[in-house]
Structure formats: structure tokens, C-alpha cells
Amino acid sequence: MVNVFITGASGFVGSHLTPILLAAGHKITAIARSESAAQKLEDQGITTIRATLEDIDVLAKAAGEADAVIHLGFIHDSRSYAESVEADLAVITAFGTALKGSNKTLITTSAIPVAGVPTPTELSPGKIPPRAASEQLTLSFSSPEHSIRSHVVRLPPTVHGDTDRGFLAHYIGQSRKAGFAGYIGEGENHWPATHVKDAVQVYKLVLENASGSLKGGEVLHASQEAGITLKTIASAVAKRLGIPTKSITKEEAGQTYTFLALFLGIDCVASSELTRRWLGWESVEKGVIEDLEGSGWYFEETSVTKF
Known part of the structure; x- marks a missing residue:
């Protein structure tokens, strides 16, 4: 059993991760911003601490008392993205200080496109x-010098599944409003994709590291599908909404998809070969197109995004 401290436990990825960790016998402590979030976590048997990602001293204390830390939380509010990243760096720095010299596990979260290569x-x-x-x-x-078993899990732009309120949900909602499902240019650029239930298995396997294959300092790719073209995604969305697809310019993308326009042109085909080899990870859930074709969640008109 591992006593693990988790940020973002009530979020999309976190809410799918906590049940499988509890089922495996691990003990979880998590932060909760609101009474309702705390109650949902406590109903699962999770110990909660009322705090936010800006309560650095509280986070550091909880991290120091745990056997491992999984950092999923990220601030999504009215501040700029750069300011949110600065806040994230402050949290990670606090974890590093709290865990220094312990040889404990720290797992943080990033995005596959951060690598900046195709x-x-x-x-x-x-x-x-x-x-x-x-x-x-x-x-x-x-x-x-620090002696922490630190790892980064990179998630793809599309982590999909029920209760998702991220990029894909935003794309669908804006496409519904616009009356078309857009892609930039020919739409032949690629997005990696992963079902959330496959993604959380990567975190679990890193935490447990039963094979001992990870020594610290590794990056893992939770990439179930290496790359799906945006035109393919747009076609699946258009079919479900009963609207046409449309090639648009970057400027039109900004008008239609707001902040997401920055990501619509990403062309990224991401390998997860080493992750599968190191962890024995196997993706077993439906791919993004199959999920879109059968999803009730994404196409409910009451669905909202976190953005």
C-alpha cells in the first residue's frame, strides 16, 4: 500500500485515477477547493484537505507526509496561461523541497506537444x-542532490471519455455554435489521443513500478493513438451534429474556436513505445473516433467546458 497525495483528484483525469488506486489498496489524501468536492472525495474513502493550488505551505506539508505525490492539478481561471504556469512551478518547487532526500516518488503532468517536434x-x-x-x-x-524518484507523464491534446470538459468538448461545443466542424487548411495535421481510462493506468503503473524499470528522471507518454488527423476528428463530430466540415484559416479558427485555435494546427505523431516497454502498459479502451461515434456525453447540449 502506498500513501499517495494527489492534486486535481476531483478533476477529469483525477476522478478516473482515484478509483483504481483505491481498488489496488492504496491510501489517498487529496486537496479540495469546495465543500462539495471534498464530500465527493470523502464518500470514496479519500482523506481531504481544504486547500487550493496556491496554498503552498499546505501542499508541501501534505507532500512531506505522503509516500508519493501525483500532481494533476492546474489552475484554469481568468489569469493568463503564463501566470498559471508560474503557479504550477511554485507547486512543483514546494514538492521538490518537501521530498528532497527521501527517494519518494513525484509524478507531475505535462503535454506531449511540449516536446516541440513532429x-x-x-x-x-x-x-x-x-x-x-x-x-x-x-x-x-x-x-x-535531491534524490527524488521524479517522473513526468505527458498527456495528449485529446484525453477523451465521459465527463471530459477539455479540448474535445470545447471543439464540439464551438462547432455546434458555428454550424460547421472546422479544420485548418487540409486538416492533415495530427493529434495524439488517449481514452482517460487508459491514461490513468500510466500514472498507476508509474506509482507502483512493479518491474523496477524506472529509476527516476523518465518522461512517459500516455499516447494510446499516435496521431489522428484533425479532418478525421472533424468528420466524426460533423456527422454526429449533422453539420458540414469546413476548411478554415488560422484567423477564422481564432474567431470560431477561441483559445483552441492555437492548438488546432498542431501536427504531432507521438510514440509511446518506451512507455509500453518500461511499464507493460497496454491501451485497451476505445479510440477517439469510436468514442465520438457512440458518445452520449459529448453531444448533450447541456455539456459545458472548463474554459
């Missing part, structure tokens, strides 16, 4: 600012 692998260093700094900081804790 075909990233787990060995591709993070290059795209400002999020790359979070990766670099986490991995630096694996040095002999």
Missing part, C-alpha cells in the same frame, strides 16, 4: 515555453 518520443526534451519549465524542474529532482 514525432516526439519519451526521450524528446521539453522545449516549448512556458510549460517546458515544469518538466525540466520535475526531472531535475531525480539528481543525486
Whole structure:
């Protein structure tokens, strides 16, 4: 049994991770911003601490008392993305200080496109600012000076499944409003994708590391599908909504999809070969197109996004 401290436990990924960790016999402590979030976690048998990601001293104390830390939380509010990343760096720094010299496990979260190359692998260093700094900081804790078993799990732009309120949900909602499912240019650029139930297995396997294959300082790719073209995703969305697909410019993408326009042009085919080899991870859930074809969640008109 591992006593693990988790941030973001009530979020999309966290809410799918906590049940499988509890089922495996692990003990969880998590932060909760609201009474309702705390109650939902406590109903599962999770110990809660009322705090936010800006309560650095509280986070550091909880991390120091745990056997391992999984950092899923990220601030999504009215502040700028750069400010949210700065807050994230403050949290990771606090974890590094609290765990220094302990040889305990720290798992943080990043995004596959941070590698900044068209075909990233787990060995591709993070290059795209400002999020790359979070990766670099986490991995630096694996040095002999810090003696932390630190790892980064990179998630793809599309982590899909019921209760998702992220990029894919936003894309669908904005497409419904616009009356078309858009893609930039020919739409032949790629997004990696992973079902959330497959993604959380990566965190669990890193935490347990039963094979002993991880020594610290590794990046893992939770990439179930290496790359699906945006035109393919748009076609699946258009079919479900009963609207046409449409090639649009970057400027039109900004008008239609707001912040998501920055990501619609990403072309990334991500390998997860090393992750599968190191962890024995196997993706078993439905792919993104199959999920879209059969999903009730994504196409409920009452669905909202977190953005």
C-alpha cells in the first residue's frame, strides 16, 4: 500500500485515477477547493484537505507526509496561461523541497506537444515555453542532490471519455455554435489521443513500478493513438451534429474556436513505445473516433467546458 497525495483528484483525469488506486489498496489524501468536492472525495474513502493550488505551505506539508505525490492539478481561471504556469512551478518547487532526500516518488503532468517536434518520443526534451519549465524542474529532482524518484507523464491534446470538459468538448461545443466542424487548411495535421481510462493506468503503473524499470528522471507518454488527423476528428463530430466540415484559416479558427485555435494546427505523431516497454502498459479502451461515434456525453447540449 502506498500513501499517495494527489492534486486535481476531483478533476477529469483525477476522478478516473482515484478509483483504481483505491481498488489496488492504496491510501489517498487529496486537496479540495469546495465543500462539495471534498464530500465527493470523502464518500470514496479519500482523506481531504481544504486547500487550493496556491496554498503552498499546505501542499508541501501534505507532500512531506505522503509516500508519493501525483500532481494533476492546474489552475484554469481568468489569469493568463503564463501566470498559471508560474503557479504550477511554485507547486512543483514546494514538492521538490518537501521530498528532497527521501527517494519518494513525484509524478507531475505535462503535454506531449511540449516536446516541440513532429514525432516526439519519451526521450524528446521539453522545449516549448512556458510549460517546458515544469518538466525540466520535475526531472531535475531525480539528481543525486535531491534524490527524488521524479517522473513526468505527458498527456495528449485529446484525453477523451465521459465527463471530459477539455479540448474535445470545447471543439464540439464551438462547432455546434458555428454550424460547421472546422479544420485548418487540409486538416492533415495530427493529434495524439488517449481514452482517460487508459491514461490513468500510466500514472498507476508509474506509482507502483512493479518491474523496477524506472529509476527516476523518465518522461512517459500516455499516447494510446499516435496521431489522428484533425479532418478525421472533424468528420466524426460533423456527422454526429449533422453539420458540414469546413476548411478554415488560422484567423477564422481564432474567431470560431477561441483559445483552441492555437492548438488546432498542431501536427504531432507521438510514440509511446518506451512507455509500453518500461511499464507493460497496454491501451485497451476505445479510440477517439469510436468514442465520438457512440458518445452520449459529448453531444448533450447541456455539456459545458472548463474554459
